Amino acid sequence: MLDKASLKKIRRIMGKEAMLNTPADVALYGYDATPALDGVAPEAVVFPQRAEQVQSLVQLANQENFAVVPRGAGTGLTGGARPIHGGVVLSTQAMNQILRLDTDNFQVVVQPGVVTGDLQTRVAREGLFYPTDPQSLAVCTIGGNLAENAGGPRAVKYGVTRQQVLALQVVLPQGQLVRMGARTLKTVSGYDLVSLLVGSEGTLGVITEATLRLLPAPACRSTLLMVFDRVDQAAAAVAKTFRAGVWPSAIEFMDRHCIRCIEEHEPAGLPIDAAAVLIVEVDGSRPEVTSAAERVQQVMSEMGARSVQVAQSEAEAEQLWRARRSLSPAVAKIAPLKINEDIVVPLSTLPGVIDAIHALAARQKIKCVCFGHVGDGNLHVNFLADPSSQEEVARAEHAARELFALTVSVGGSITGEHGVGTTKLAYLGMEHAPEALAAMAAIKLALDPRGIMNPGKVLPDELLAKERGSGPAH
Amino acid sequence: MPRGRRYRFFLSACLQCGSCTAACPNQVDTALVIQAGRARLAAARESSWIGRFITKKILPSERRLRRLLGLARASRALWAKKIPTQSGLHLRLRRGLDGQGRRIPEIANTFFLHQKQPSPEPGAQRRVSLFVGCVANYLKPQVAQAAATVLTQAHCAVDIPLGQGCCGLPAYGLGENEAAIELAVRNLDALMPLGQAPPDVITSPCASCAYMLKKRMPGLLSAWPELHQRAQQLAERVQPFSRLFTQLRADSAVSKKNSSENTPLLTFHDPCHLAKGLGERNAPRQLLGQLAGARYVEMDQADRCCGQGGSFCLSHQDLSEKIVSNKLSLAQKSGAEVLVTECSGCLLQLSSALWSEDSALEVISTAEAALRYQSAKKGSM
Ligand SMILES: Cc1cc2nc3c(=O)[nH]c(=O)nc-3n(C[C@H](O)[C@H](O)[C@H](O)COP(=O)(O)OP(=O)(O)OC[C@H]3O[C@@H](n4cnc5c(N)ncnc54)[C@H](O)[C@@H]3O)c2cc1C
Ligand code: SF4
Numbered sequence: 046m047l048d049k050a051s052l053k054k055i056r057r058i059m060g061k062e063a064m065l066n067t068p069a070d071v072a073l074y075g076y077d078a079t080p081a082l083d084g085v086a087p088e089a090v091v092f093p094q095r096a097e098q099v100q101s102l103v104q105l106a107n108q109e110n111f112a113v114v115p116r117g118a119g120t121g122l123t124g125g126a127r128p129i130h131g132g133v134v135l136s137t138q139a140m141n142q143i144l145r146l147d148t149d150n151f152q153v154v155v156q157p158g159v160v161t162g163d164l165q166t167r168v169a170r171e172g173l174f175y176p177t178d179p180q181s182l183a184v185c186t187i188g189g190n191l192a193e194n195a196g197g198p199r200a201v202k203y204g205v206t207r208q209q210v211l212a213l214q215v216v217l218p219q220g221q222l223v224r225m226g227a228r229t230l231k232t233v234s235g236y237d238l239v240s241l242l243v244g245s246e247g248t249l250g251v252i253t254e255a256t257l258r259l260l261p262a263p264a265c266r267s268t269l270l271m272v273f274d275r276v277d278q279a280a281a282a283v284a285k286t287f288r289a290g291v292w293p294s295a296i297e298f299m300d301r302h303c304i305r306c307i308e309e310h311e312p313a314g315l316p317i318d319a320a321a322v323l324i325v326e327v328d329g330s331r332p333e334v335t336s337a338a339e340r341v342q343q344v345m346s347e348m349g350a351r352s353v354q355v356a357q358s359e360a361e362a363e364q365l366w367r368a369r370r371s372l373s374p375a376v377a378k379i380a381p382l383k384i385n386e387d388i389v390v391p392l393s394t395l396p397g398v399i400d401a402i403h404a405l406a407a408r409q410k411i412k413c414v415c416f417g418h419v420g421d422g423n424l425h426v427n428f429l430a431d432p433s434s435q436e437e438v439a440r441a442e443h444a445a446r447e448l449f450a451l452t453v454s455v456g457g458s459i460t461g462e463h464g465v466g467t468t469k470l471a472y473l474g475m476e477h478a479p480e481a482l483a484a485m486a487a488i489k490l491a492l493d494p495r496g497i498m499n500p501g502k503v504l505p506d507e508l509l510a511k512e513r514g515s516g517p518a519h
Numbered sequence: 520m521p522r523g524r525r526y527r528f529f530l531s532a533c534l535q536c537g538s539c540t541a542a543c544p545n546q547v548d549t550a551l552v553i554q555a556g557r558a559r560l561a562a563a564r565e566s567s568w569i570g571r572f573i574t575k576k577i578l579p580s581e582r583r584l585r586r587l588l589g590l591a592r593a594s595r596a597l598w599a600k601k602i603p604t605q606s607g608l609h610l611r612l613r614r615g616l617d618g619q620g621r622r623i624p625e626i627a628n629t630f631f632l633h634q635k636q637p638s639p640e641p642g643a644q645r646r647v648s649l650f651v652g653c654v655a656n657y658l659k660p661q662v663a664q665a666a667a668t669v670l671t672q673a674h675c676a677v678d679i680p681l682g683q684g685c686c687g688l689p690a691y692g693l694g695e696n697e698a699a700i701e702l703a704v705r706n707l708d709a710l711m712p713l714g715q716a717p718p719d720v721i722t723s724p725c726a727s728c729a730y731m732l733k734k735r736m737p738g739l740l741s742a743w744p745e746l747h748q749r750a751q752q753l754a755e756r757v758q759p760f761s762r763l764f765t766q767l768r769a770d771s772a773v774s775k776k777n778s779s780e781n782t783p784l785l786t787f788h789d790p791c792h793l794a795k796g797l798g799e800r801n802a803p804r805q806l807l808g809q810l811a812g813a814r815y816v817e818m819d820q821a822d823r824c825c826g827q828g829g830s831f832c833l834s835h836q837d838l839s840e841k842i843v844s845n846k847l848s849l850a851q852k853s854g855a856e857v858l859v860t861e862c863s864g865c866l867l868q869l870s871s872a873l874w875s876e877d878s879a880l881e882v883i884s885t886a887e888a889a890l891r892y893q894s895a896k897k898g899s900m
Binding site for chain 2 (some may be wrong): 068070181373374377378
């Protein structure tokens with residue numbers, strides 16, 4: 046518990062306006078976008094503007110033993126930003142400046158609170174391109190993207206957030222302000238701390254600045270809609286596209302239930318009798334795009350697509366992408382509770398995996414909606430349940446466990462982009478050997494011996510307690 | 520959670536516009552959460568006494584409301600003195616009496632529900648019950664009249680049940696659940712009378728009334744299984760006016776005659792309760808686009824809230840005025856001469872702001888537009 050004296054010290058670090066602690070003000074910081082998790086209000090919320098304030102706060106947290114939970118926009122889907130052990134939520138909302146746009150070196154230096162979509166718009170004005178495009182980009186932050194190693198439809202060609210980062214400035218859990226990485230396109234000097242921090246979900250430090258790589262903006266894009274009468278054909282068409290020598294900038298998959306959902310709530314003219322659709326985007330110079338689009342059409346027809354349609358204008362393409370983005374809200378409308386998993390599997394296993402998912406959902410008598418960035422094997426599987434029926438929720442959870450077993454058995458991973466947070470803690474052991482988990486715990490304990498940095502996330506508390514007991518004394 | 524100053528501030532600062540829900544991937548019904556908070560305050564008697572007085576004592580009782588309005592008609596000055604500017608009656612009679620040269624909406628000489636209605640045409644196909652709502656009943660009977668007329672012309676047997684009252688949204692929005700429940704039961708009895716065949720469709724020229732009946736009434740009555748079931752049956756029948764009207768026109772396959780260049784230019788303001796609450800964005804545009812006596816132009820940010828927000832325009836008057844004035848300048852920029860909307864709250868908010876800005880723009884409801892501009896001849900009324 047934070048006492049009056051600690052609160053006073055925190056206020057002194059942050060300034061009067063930059064700390065909230067009345068119950069009404071802090072209540073909403075007990076949630077993120079994860080469905081069906083209860084609020085756990087923090088004791089205070091702070092809005093630092095400078096890295097030095099973050100550093101002072103983290104140092105104080107070590108002295109007075111309270112938790113620090115970094116928070117971007119709260120769009121995380123695994124409960125990462127919820128302060129489950131109380132303490133202080135550190136919002137990056139006031140650290141939202143683009144510090145330097147270096148068009149000669151194709152780099153941009155940003156504070157962590159910059160909204161991803163704003164960054165894209167800004168660099169586009171210089172003819173540049175920041176490719177990572179989580180579907181929450183209108184609100185989510187670069188800090189959150191880094192901490193979750195977020196992906197998006199375009200990850201299939203441009204990689205996830207990790208591929209865009211050159212250097213970071215970080216406040217480590219014991220309060221050291223450090224720089225890692227280099228402002229060059231490559232470096233092999235020492236351990237790759239940037240990779241360690243990216244995807245660490247705020248458990249290994251607070252990212253206070255990032256240097257990101259930019260690309261020249263592709264001159265032209267084309268978006269295609271493919272309609273299939275069989276799911277396995279759609280799934281198999283993904284790998285086939287690559288084999289035909291095309292590297293699309295996005296391949297999105299939606300099953301029959303998704304199409305119905307969209308058409309019921311925000312009609313976009315998708316065929317409701319189809320078993321699945323693929324939305325494929327290709328980008329590059331005009332001749333490249335024209336020939337790639339032709340090859341995609343050819344492959345898709347060979348793979349049994351019932352129809353292949355090329356968006357004739359920006360507006361038509363935008364309508365397809367809007368339909369894709371409206372999917373989450375549309376699914377939420379039909380189901381009061383969605384258990385949302387984002388498994389990722391090797392491309393060649395996709396057809397079998399999608400089949401098996403539908404089968405296991407049918408076995409558990411649970412409604413299941415499947416979509417995702419299948420170009421990189423990422424599938425969003427949503428099990429829908431009525432939260433008032435405990436029995437149904439239990440069946441949905443059982444289905445999720447079977448899904449993870451299936452995923453791991455084909456060499457996949459239980460989360461492609463949403464992270465572990467708290468909601469996937471229980472399944473971590475299905476994917477990683479005890480020795481691997483012990484190595485992760487050793488890293489966490491070395492950097493954060495007091496366990497103040499976003500405690501309770503990524504690694505189970507019991508594991509850390511056990512490793513702390515067996516490891517060397519500090 | 521303690522009901523401190525910040526708590527009350529957050530609750531009062533919500534417009535109940537539903538924009539957040541429309542944008543939310545998890546579809547969190549914020550308006551409902553806020554309403555529950557307000558109900559908590561109301562139960563603990565911490566909302567404003569005058570708002571409570573009006574929503575609990577005046578709106579539910581037709582006799583009292585009529586007396587008050589009759590009094591006002593008799594003497595504006597007295598009315599103006601009797602009800603202070605901050606009073607809760609401005610919930611609906613917004614800013615009319617603030618002594619700053621702005622006018623109150625004209626109070627109707629004969630309330631709509633007291634006017635004699637034409638009997639349905641023989642051979643009418645659909646039985647439609649019209650829910651009038653307070654504004655159309657007491658202040659702007661021409662709105663309800665227009666709805667009744669065009670629906671009758673479209674071969675509906677229009678019934679206007681006399682037992683109906685306020686839809687209950689003002690009370691509900693303030694968290695006055697008891698008063699809202701009382702009104703809900705009364706409207707249920709009027710619109711779905713026991714032992715009689717229910718109407719095919721229930722509609723209202725006001726989207727906020729339609730929203731209340733369709734989206735909130737069943738939940739409000741959930742503690743009484745029988746009432747709840749009837750409310751659900753009622754809710755299924757509710758259609759916003761523009762949806763019903765465009766459907767009727769589609770059925771009778773009326774095709775749009777090309778409007779000539781010199782017909783008036785209309786634009787549409789989406790009421791939050793229509794676009795976000797009921798998810799209806801197409802129908803009003805289709806309706807206006809098909810009118811032979813007018814042309815339609817889309818304004819920028821048509822679905823941005825007008826700032827009325829029930830009690831919001833009282834508790835946060837400055838903010839509310841800023842929002843509406845931004846709205847109006849966008850409407851003017853579109854080049855339209857007539858701003859059409861489909862909610863009585865918006866209608867009052869926009870027209871009182873227009874009046875004070877001395878603008879040439881006119882504000883009317885979709886029902887009025889449907890009547891006025893249905894044929895090319897009548898276009899220049
Ligand atoms: C509709 C919707 C669509 C989505 N689509 C995608 C998608 O396509 N791809 C995808 O990958 N994800 C997606 N997500 C998930 C989510 O948007 C991403 O995980 C995003 O990166 C979270 O960013 P945020 O700013 O909201 O972070 P938050 O939710 O606030 O935080 C997420 C985690 O990051 C930590 N954190 C935040 N800032 C910092 C910092 N400066 N330093 C250290 N740690 C920090 C927090 O402690 C927390 O553990 C989606 C979410 C929604 C609601
Ligand atoms: S004002 Fe509108 S957007 Fe804001 S909380 Fe209320 S309903 Fe949601």
